[in-house]
Amino acid sequence: MVPSGHLDRVLPNAASGPHVIDTITLCDLTPDAAWRRPVLLDRELIVLSTGGHGVAEVDFRAQPCRPGTLLRVRAGQVLRCPPPRLDATVVRWHPDALRGLDVDVHDVPTRVQLAGEDEDAVINEVSQLTVDVGRHQDVPAGRSLLRHQLTVLLLRLSMLPSESRRAGRPEEETFRRLCREVERGYQRTRRVEDYAERLGCSVRTLTRACLAVTGRSAKQVVDERVALQAGRLLAATDEPIARIGRQLGFTEPTNFGRFFTREVGVSPGAFRAAREQPAPSPVVRPRPPAEPAPILRSRPAVEAR
Structure with a gap:
């Protein structure tokens, strides 16, 4: 060696x-x-x-x-x-x-x-x-x-064995397709209906796949990806909070603040203020095979709205 x-x-x-x-x-x-x-x-x-x-x-x-x-x-x-x-x-x-x-x-x-x-x-x-x-x-x-x-x-x-790999299921392929589409579009839309239309399937199909793979709804998966990007920018850059919100599709800073607080549990300002502190452990549930965005706190799964 x-x-x-x-x-x-x-x-x-x-x-x-x-x-x-x-x-x-x-x-x-x-x-x-x-x-x-x-x-x-x-x-x-x-x-x-x-x-x-x-x-x-x-x-x-x-x-x-x-x-x-x-x-x-x-x-x-x-x-x-x-x-x-x-x-x-x-x-x-x-x-x-x-x-x-x-x-x-x-x-x-x-x-x-x-x-x-x-x-x-x-x-x-x-x-x-x-x-x-x-x-x-x-x-x-x-x-x-x-x-x-x-x-x-x-x-x-x-080719190495990995704990994250599991036998493929139809729901996992649908989930991966959704994650790829969310990566391309999360800055423009958080509507599950838009992703369902692009993928040629129903909202129910997307939600069923997300629940099967992650235990979370399609709406939660989309919102968690947006919240993750917001957390990345808040923690690693000095971009003004309002500008970060606009980059993620929020025209009003108050709407961005409410969204982030609902998803993460603290305001954008409080999250940025704490960015020099070590991350708590554990901070997220184990990531499923297709690696959707990690979340900063757990919420119960709900149906897509």
Whole structure:
């Protein structure tokens, strides 16, 4: 097995650009060593813990980490790793970097504890990718090499056993389709009827699928996605609260405030004021296979309105 220290010694400086694949250390993601605030990510990440024990908060969800813990964190999510300090290697890429290659990052588990031969293989591949980032990133053949190396890493990870994977059911496919449509449209509409029309099914079908997979209605799933985005922006940016509300489709700040308070349990201002505090544990129910937006507090399921 490649020693974890090898990963840290060969890390290059962070690179930028829409198609760059690079590797950095966890602390390079923020200038604040204490991680007092979450970081809103604009690139896809694989985080491989190599030393220490602690917690990584992904979208306000506490993920315990120790050597061998691997996290997949998506662009648009918020990440915070408060002390005690974790040593970790971060593989980072733009969402378009793998365009045209036969890999789906959504097949990679969001968290896995590596062990045995799987851990050896992943560490070796991350180590080689890290070396080649430093040696070959500036030449066309090298960039192609990095794309294929990252594809191999993601394909290997996609084959690992995961607690979040369950036998497929028709309701799960409907639920996944809804989640994909919500990702595209949550800033424009929160009406389940609009999503049902786009998907060519009924509100009842969507609600039945959401209840089967998550225990929550379709309306709750949509509203929770909007509330999550609001929480991300409140915690990780200094955007005015009224502007955040407008970005999410609320023309009146009071309507946004009522919505957020109903969904989360505190006002937007109170949520922002508490953003430097560690996330409570647990903060959400276990995430179903299609990974809908986590919620910041539990509410009983109700029928879509």
